[in-house]
Amino acid sequence: MPMKALRPCREPGCSGYAMPGSSWCAKHRREQERGRRAGQSPLYDTARWRRERALFLRAHPLCEECRRQGRIRAASQVDHIRPHEGDPGLFWDQANWQALCVACHSRKTAAEDGGFGHARRRREEDPARREAVGRELSPRG
């Protein structure tokens, strides 16, 4: 197989070559992919998190948000009640953890990130925002 000219890795200061179909070497491509996951903390990438998360879900098998609304749904995510923003104290504090189902977790994450697509429920609760949305939809602007 003829070798194409290798491109250097896009990471400044890296002497490696880009992987085929990528702008980064194997190492930096992994870092790029990791960083792209919604700006997640590297704390999620630890064996300790995986272990404690699994234990927590075993102890809290049901979605807490659904339970508050009188629904029974299996939890599959551990959510930080107060966003930890990379703070290890908040991150590891299980008093700050709650078990959520995928739907509740993504809704909460979207609301925290200010994502509009998933925050419909919030919008209904907030009259000011509903008004703003109404203006957006109005042709008179």
Ligand SMILES: [Zn+2]
């Ligand atoms: Zn590199």
Ligand SMILES: [Zn+2]
């Ligand atoms: Zn739920």
